[in-house]
Amino acid sequence: MTEHTDVRHAGEAHASTRTYLVIAAILTIITIIEVGVFYVPTLHAILPPTLIILSAAKFTLVVGFYMHLKYDHSLFRAVFLFPLAIALAVIVGLLFLFRVL
Amino acid sequence: MSHAAVAHHTSTGLDSRKIAFWTFIGSECLLFGSLIATYLVYQGRSVSGPTTHEILNIPLTSISTFDLLMSSLAMVLALAAVQRGDRTWTRVWLATTALLGAVFLGFQAYEFQHFVHEGLGFTTSLFGSTFFTLTGFHGAHVFVGVLWLLTLLVRSFQGKLGPAKALNVEIAGLYWHFVDVVWIVIFTVVYLIQTTPLPAA
Numbered sequence: 001m002t003e004h005t006d007v008r009h010a011g012e013a014h015a016s017t018r019t020y021l022v023i024a025a026i027l028t029i030i031t032i033i034e035v036g037v038f039y040v041p042t043l044h045a046i047l048p049p050t051l052i053i054l055s056a057a058k059f060t061l062v063v064g065f066y067m068h069l070k071y072d073h074s075l076f077r078a079v080f081l082f083p084l085a086i087a088l089a090v091i092v093g094l095l096f097l098f099r100v101l
Numbered sequence: 102m103s104h105a106a107v108a109h110h111t112s113t114g115l116d117s118r119k120i121a122f123w124t125f126i127g128s129e130c131l132l133f134g135s136l137i138a139t140y141l142v143y144q145g146r147s148v149s150g151p152t153t154h155e156i157l158n159i160p161l162t163s164i165s166t167f168d169l170l171m172s173s174l175a176m177v178l179a180l181a182a183v184q185r186g187d188r189t190w191t192r193v194w195l196a197t198t199a200l201l202g203a204v205f206l207g208f209q210a211y212e213f214q215h216f217v218h219e220g221l222g223f224t225t226s227l228f229g230s231t232f233f234t235l236t237g238f239h240g241a242h243v244f245v246g247v248l249w250l251l252t253l254l255v256r257s258f259q260g261k262l263g264p265a266k267a268l269n270v271e272i273a274g275l276y277w278h279f280v281d282v283v284w285i286v287i288f289t290v291v292y293l294i295q296t297t298p299l300p301a302a
Contacts, residue, residue, distance in 0.1 A: 067274075090135060
């Protein structure tokens with residue numbers, strides 16, 4: 001079975017339960033802030049960039065800690081981030097093409 | 102290596118199933134990127150039917166968003182439990198994740214039937230078509246995820262989901278967390294930004 005031991009498994013340590021709970025608390029707080037700023041009229045001028053930044057923070061936390069991309073091999077990051085970058089480029093490109101931006 | 106998971110030798114030293122699944126998730130990024138782009142391009146171009154400001158319910162969707170976020174926590178705790186060989190907590194967290202997923206689907210079903218009742222169907226307007234396509238695809242992914250979790254739960258009760266099979270739970274978790282991050286984007290882009298109250302004239 002020694003030939004099997006060089007393959008990285010799901011059994012590898014990633015983060016502690018405490019870390020997962022802290023991340024959940026942060027995600028909850030960010031969500032409360034998102035919904036909170038939505039109802040503050042004085043913040044409506046900067047609402048889209050604020051919400052996008054907060055959403056990106058939540059996205060990064062889930063992908064980094066819950067999906068373990070922060071701890072996993074860089075190949076997984078590449079396989080995920082490359083199509084993600086293309087998807088973002090498609091969104092931005094279409095918004096410019098249709099003059100939404 | 103803390104667990105004797107069964108895997109084959111690979112040239113990368115990484116499990117092929119995990120690489121394949123990350124590649125699948127990458128392709129899903131393109132799918133949802135296209136759906137979100139289509140929604141945004143046609144946003145505000147409907148000539149009939151209710152608009153986002155009139156129909157989207159932010160408080161309700163905030164609760165369902167929180168529900169899905171907590172399901173991600175339950176999922177990652179299920180993975181931790183199966184990795185340490187704790188069968189009881191593996192079952193508890195898998196069942197919790199599936200239940201929270203089902204609750205999310207309940208919220209979505211309620212929202213859809215409310216929209217139809219308010220006069221927004223799939224073919225009513227560009228908003229209706231793009232909204233139901235985007236959120237419907239996401240809901241279908243959640244539904245598949247719930248079925249997957251229930252399958253794992255059954256395997257656990259059969260005694261076939263120990264630490265050696267932790268990768269099965271990890272891959273299901275990757276899928277579930279991806280569904281969660283897609284909703285994070287949809288909640289911000291479709292619900293919060295698009296329904297920002299218009300400034301008083």
